[in-house]
Amino acid sequence: MTSLYRNPSEVPKISPLVITQGTFDGVHLGHQKVLKHVVDLAREQHTQSLLITYHPHPRLVVEPNNRELRMLSSIEEKAEAVFALGIDYVLILPFTQEFSQLSPETFVANILVKQLNVHTIVIGYDHHFGIHRSGDFNTLIRLSKQFNFAVQEIPASTIDEIAVSSTRIRKALSNSSLYDANQLIGRPYQLTGTVIHGKQLGRTIGFPTANIHINDPYKLIPSFGVYAGICLVENKRFKMVCNIGVRPTVDGENISIEAHLFDFDKNIYGEHLTLFLVQYLRNEKKFDSIEALKSQILLDAQQAQNLVNLD
Incomplete structure (x- = not known):
């Protein structure tokens, strides 16, 4: 024990x-x-x-x-x-x-x-x-x-x-080299936090996200970008696509961590969850319009679902 x-x-x-x-x-x-x-x-x-x-x-x-x-x-x-x-x-x-x-x-x-x-x-x-x-x-x-x-x-x-x-x-995580970091750790890098209320912009374009507050203020946050991974919530694992950054397309200012869980539709505000970052997909960028952002999110989501294996 x-x-x-x-x-x-x-x-x-x-x-x-x-x-x-x-x-x-x-x-x-x-x-x-x-x-x-x-x-x-x-x-x-x-x-x-x-x-x-x-x-x-x-x-x-x-x-x-x-x-x-x-x-x-x-x-x-x-x-x-x-x-x-x-x-x-x-x-x-x-x-x-x-x-x-x-x-x-x-x-x-x-x-x-x-x-x-x-x-x-x-x-x-x-x-x-x-x-x-x-x-x-x-x-x-x-x-x-x-x-x-x-x-x-x-x-x-x-x-x-x-x-x-x-x-x-540390250098790999700060330079978007998630693969190298995970190889040295021996497992996917993880972020643990609590779901908090956000601006719910993802929901308006068909991609509701869980906004995560990282509980440890000294936790190293990887470089800004989009990640494919696995989310553990209520002892169940779900494929996810996650954005870390300031959301420049919607004039974001503060750093946020947002995860869209596939095949999941539940109110989890206040819940404790863990994100396992499996693969870095792309850097964060500012799109010309919300429609362009939505099109890219669709591609990100498809790529994440194809890359991540829950087994």
């Missing part, structure tokens, strides 16, 4: 844990390699696996004036992807100024050992933790002898691959 916790004391004390920790933003293929190793190691030891991650992102706390930082996954999207890989527990620790002042020794003794009963910690050679990032791999080796737990190092090549992949994914 997989479970999500926000306090170390809540994690079941069934047996010692195999633990890894980090932001794991995007849970891309590099991350997945590490997490699958943690799962396999826990099974070999006949115990459970745990990911410790943080919310908000540590950089938002230690760099409060950073306005550029954007996440590849919300905390909920991250947990869902991690559980899909077989991790038993996810612990989301609130990253606060107070937490950032913990010494490495206090973190290990009070959280990893006392509250989580660590068996093995799997960590990168370049991992730093504790006040002023003063704890590192060697700190864990030293403390493991004191507290009797094992430490496994993630190879440097894997750590470097993770860093490079995260950068490439």
Whole structure:
């Protein structure tokens, strides 16, 4: 059974844990390699696996004036992807100024050992933790002898691959290269949000859309354009065509995310839904008339239906 916790004391004390920790933003293929190793190691030891991650992102706390930082996954999207890989527990620790002042020794003794009963910690050679990032791999080796737990190092090549992949994914999403981003993530890039009231212009031309407010303000929004994909709403999947942008033909000003769901006709205002972006179709453009826009939307819709497979 997989479970999500926000306090170390809540994690079941069934047996010692195999633990890894980090932001794991995007849970891309590099991350997945590490997490699958943690799962396999826990099974070999006949115990459970745990990911410790943080919310908000540590950089938002230690760099409060950073306005550029954007996440590849919300905390909920991250947990869902991690559980899909077989991790038993996810612990989301609130990253606060107070937490950032913990010494490495206090973190290990009070959280990893006392509250989580660590068996093995799997960590990168370049991992730093504790006040002023003063704890590192060697700190864990030293403390493991004191507290009797094992430490496994993630190879440097894997750590470097993770860093490079995260950068490439962000660049790809910002440059309309959705295919490249999805290849690195290992699944379609997703946006999670709530359906809000819009101007209902789509309904007037025969294409009603769900206007989506992205719940995480730091979520990376891909480049403007039209996308084919899948929408998950009320645990059901529907093909969709989605526009991200400012709707220049109707003199839009604010960025909006609008999705037209095929074979769907239901009032879903206020509903929580997830968009999976499968393929980038074209960039956003301003048409000479509403009729020209409608003609292009018809072509977009046909292309999206042909490209997307729900199986």
